[in-house]
Amino acid sequence: MTIKSAKNFEEIVMYLSVLRYIFKSRSKRGLYDLNKQAEPFFKNLFNLIYSWDLMDLNEIQNNYPAIDLGDKKEGVCVQITAERGSPKIRRTIKKYNEKMLYKEYGRLVFFILTDKKAYSSEFDTKNKFEFSKERDIWDIDDVLEVVENADFDTIESVHSFLKKELSSIVRLLADKGSLLSQIEDINGIQPKNSLGFLRHLEFDADELEQGHTEVLNLYNKINALSIRSREYLYVLLTRAHTESVFGGDRFYALPADIESYAGLSRDEAVEECQILEANNLVYFENEDYPPRIEIFRPMDVGIDMFVMLKEYLDEDSFKSLIIKCDFSSLDG
Incomplete structure (x- = not known):
């Protein structure tokens, strides 16, 4: 995998992790009405990844039985669901057989919007079609594994699609009034070489390329x-505190201390923490209400990038880097 493909794949993981967070959050509250809204998005995504020509079957017939997407030429169909239990899979297979859909679609795939289980049950198809719980029950991790091993063009296409479509699908799926429902498209200024920052850190010439890649990430x-x-x-x-860890400095914050300062309710603060954690920008243990958040971005040379950025930049430039995503101040 090239450096560019690796960078794009990392972003693909981030984009799909945000979606999974929404699916899991709503499913925990018993809200399983996500599949209809998600069908067009995953139809296009799967077509890009697998070179299929899936159609949204609910556009052909309202409440199409058992399945949501289908490609007759490839003989494959997909059921998209937030329910991951074995009873859901059994009911779908039963309906699939009753409607004799196996005559048009020889392969039935379940795509679980949250996380699939380690299924111990066997699923009886009455010998009408072949079905493997290992091969034919997917979640986002399975899709990511395929993308990771795909060719350069596929990774580029998937990355471009997600970058373009993420905001609209997140706004559609997120709870009304939530922070995610207010997601915006705001593009920053990418660093050209990060030389000013890296030279401040006394990087050797042979370390500059890797250092710039980490800044780009x-x-x-x-x-x-x-x-x-x-x-x-x-x-x-x-508002972070500083502590020394393994010979270097690292930031940590106490959410209870900054809720009022940030102008957020507790629920909003927790949601923001979860968004940042899903993007590997902060780390915490208690998902319900983290008492402490660690904020660090380790570099290969063993230092923390957030600490070094705050040291290198003046207050206005640091604020612009984080809020406006203007990284041009790091160039030399």
Whole structure:
């Protein structure tokens, strides 16, 4: 995998992780009405990844029985569901057989919007078609595994699609009034070489390329956030405490101390923490209400990028880097 493909794949993981967070959050509250809204998105995504020509069967017939997407030429169909239990799979297979859909679609795939289980049950197809719980029950991790091993063009196509479509699908799926429902498309300024910053860190000539790649990775993660998420990250960083870990400094913050400062309710603060954690920008253990958040971005040379950025930049430039995602101040 080339450096560019590796960078794009990392962003693909981030984009799909945001979607999985939404699916899991709503499913925990018993909201399983996500599949209809998600069908067009995953139809296009699967067509890109697998070179299929899936059609949304519910556009052909309202409440199409048993399955949601189908490609007659390839003989494959997909059921998209937020329910991951074995009873759901059994009911679908039963309906699939009753409607004799196996005559048009020899392969039935279940795509679980949350996380699939380690299924111990066997699923009886009455010998009408072949079905393997290992091969034919997918979740986002299975899709990511295929993308990771795909060719350059496929990774590029998937990355471009997600970058273009993420905001609209997140706004559609997220709870009305939630922070994710307010996600915006705000593009920053990418660093050209990061030389000013890297020379400040006394990087050797043979370390500059890797250092710039790490800066670009951080840029891409922050650039994918909504403005509100960036603002929350900025508040965390400016109100953070410093501790020494393994010979270097690292930031940590106490959410209870900054809720009022950030102007967020507790639920909003927790949601923002979860968004940042899904993007590997912060780390915490208690998902319900983290008492402590660690904010760090380790570099290969063993230092923390957030700490070094705050040291290198003046207050206005640091604020612009985080909130406006303007990384041009790092160039030399």
